Amino acid sequence: MESSTKMHTKGLDFYYNDAQALYDISLEFPQNRVTALIGPSGCGKSTFLRCLNRMNDLIPKTRAKGEIMLENMDVFDPALDVVSLRRRVGMVFQKPNPFPKTIFENIAYGMRVNGVRDKALIAERVETSLRQAAIWEEVKDRLNESALGLSGGQQQRLCIARALAVEPEVLLMDEPASALDPIATQKIEELIISLSKALTIIIVTHNMQQAARVSDITAFFYMGKLIEVNNTDTLFTKPELKQTEDYITGRFG
């Protein structure tokens, strides 16, 4: 089943100060597919992911070169309102980071900052998002309690629901399960698979079984370079390069 390209990068270089962290990355993300970024720690996966919604803008003295397109939107266009980009490209972080607000307000936050005033609509979408993130049953009776009282796994699903509530088209996830126990991890993985029906997902993971379980496409990064990218099944069973094979068979990294 073919799928059109939702987002792509072409010749992307990235620098922290003068230290180059990404070299000439060209990668395509097909619509409604899960793309996994794997590679050893420090190879630039997070840096790459944070380029896609311009989150690296927050870090002083960083510089990017090359092209990133979200459909027809040029992500690096100086005239682009980065806020409108981030509405379309949501993000879930490595450590669950709910706001110190109620569960309801956490989910409603994205709608409120984007100007949604209609109370009924907000309430409705809070429920939908929590259901999509498979956490509604656990929190429906405590929507007005602090989100900080939830367990780590629940907090992370809440953060996913929070991202979904602004109805993004692309969801970036940076090792979303690395801080969670196996059961919570399994829930997140099931969630990713079900969400990909409606969303384009790009997930960073250093867990190769996880990449194999959840993703359609896998890209292997090493030292700031994209080494190999292919259908997940192919990459894990018949890697083209020795470097990739060494990594996925655990000979290094």
Next chain:
Amino acid sequence: MNRRNIVQTIGFVLLRSAALINGTALAVIVWFMVSRGWRAISWSFLTQAPTDSMTRGGILPCIVGTVCLMGIAVAVALPVGVASAIYLNEYAAQGTFVRIIRLGINNLAGVPSVVFGLFGLAFFCIILKMGVSILAGGLTLGLMTLPVIIGTSEEALKSVPQTYREASLGLGATKWQTIYRVVLPSAFPGIITGGILGLSRAAGETAPIMYTGAVFFTPDLPGSLFDAVMALPYHIYVLATAGTNIAATRPLQYGTALVLILLVFGMNLGAIILRTRIRKKMRL
């Protein structure tokens, strides 16, 4: 006991005595004031103006005056201080310009309070023609409190996890929405605490207000911001150094000092209660 343990024991004893000196000093001051001042305090002392050349009567004008001065000080210093801290911590690119501003703030914190008083006299009272008034005195006090408020507000903003900012921006919030809706509420307890602490110190200052807002004697309560007032610290100073009968007014001096201390303690207590309330509400 070997040498290392002896050294350690001596070290602990020294540290403990240092802490003890602190606590003792506070206890002695409080005991001193309470034991000599409480007899002077009565309902009429708190609700009447001084009479008989300030050898009798109460201190109501001083209480009202100090409260008014602090009201102006906080109304000016809190918004300006918090705004400066937000700019320095959230917006400004950390470069030479910000370093110079910070240097200025730190130096402002080191300026003796009497210099603030003279500045207030020259600038607010004379150049801006406010005269000796609540407004001029309050502005002078506010100016003096500014570095404290900026410093504590910056600390409070720095303690807000960066992950909150990232989460908010990642949801398509603007920088301003992020600051207003996420950063400030989280920093609020720290900002309020710092503000009240800075202010309670300013409440006891004499030098900045003696040329700018406070007068020796005025039995009437202020009718506008351009009236001069009596103030607790200045009243103590006046009674103790320039009164008509210094020895006879000793109880009044201690009584006034006790009221001032209670006011300051009350404010600090208020700050603590407020902070724990908010913390609990946010369950941080």
